[in-house]
Amino acid sequence: MNVRFIADSMLGKLARWLRLIGFDTLYYPSIADEDLVKKAHNEGRIILTKDSELVRRNKEEDIIYLASSDPYEQLKIVMKTLKLNPWERLFSRCVYCNKPVQKVKSLSEIKQKVPSYAYQNHFSFYRCPECGRIYWEGSHHSKIRERIKALLE
Numbered sequence: 001m002n003v004r005f006i007a008d009s010m011l012g013k014l015a016r017w018l019r020l021i022g023f024d025t026l027y028y029p030s031i032a033d034e035d036l037v038k039k040a041h042n043e044g045r046i047i048l049t050k051d052s053e054l055v056r057r058n059k060e061e062d063i064i065y066l067a068s069s070d071p072y073e074q075l076k077i078v079m080k081t082l083k084l085n086p087w088e089r090l091f092s093r094c095v096y097c098n099k100p101v102q103k104v105k106s107l108s109e110i111k112q113k114v115p116s117y118a119y120q121n122h123f124s125f126y127r128c129p130e131c132g133r134i135y136w137e138g139s140h141h142s143k144i145r146e147r148i149k150a151l152l153e
């Protein structure tokens with residue numbers, strides 16, 4: 001299922017979480033409602049919004065209204081509404097750029113860019129083609145997994 005989103009400017013944390021679980025999510029800290037709706041419409045994206053007025057004015061669009069201000073609650077609602085599987089593509093996307101990360105083929109390329117404990121203990125590294133950030137499986141990942149598991153209960 002290739003679900004894509006655009007989040008309104010009040011949903012920055014939710015946008016990051018959706019990227020974390022691998023879903024293409026556009027987010028602009030400042031965007032006019034009409035531009036947001038136009039972009040969603042043109043690119044086949046589901047609008048995520050806290051703005052009930054925006055929902056009311058765009059009944060023909062795909063919109064999920066999120067009343068809660070808690071990003072975890074918001075994530076839970078989005079996952080449940082669309083029956084998203086958060087494990088399938090977990091950590092496959094840059095949280096900052098929304099670009100799919102790419103597996104680093106040669107470890108020597110990144111040796112200087114990651115802490116030595118990470119280099120010594122982990123085998124798979126991924127790089128964002130946009131910002132160059134390196135991602136790897138670490139202790140922060142197990143915390144994120146636990147958080148998602150808790151949300152699904």
Ligand SMILES: [Zn+2]
Nearest residue numbers: 094097128131
């Ligand atoms: Zn990036």
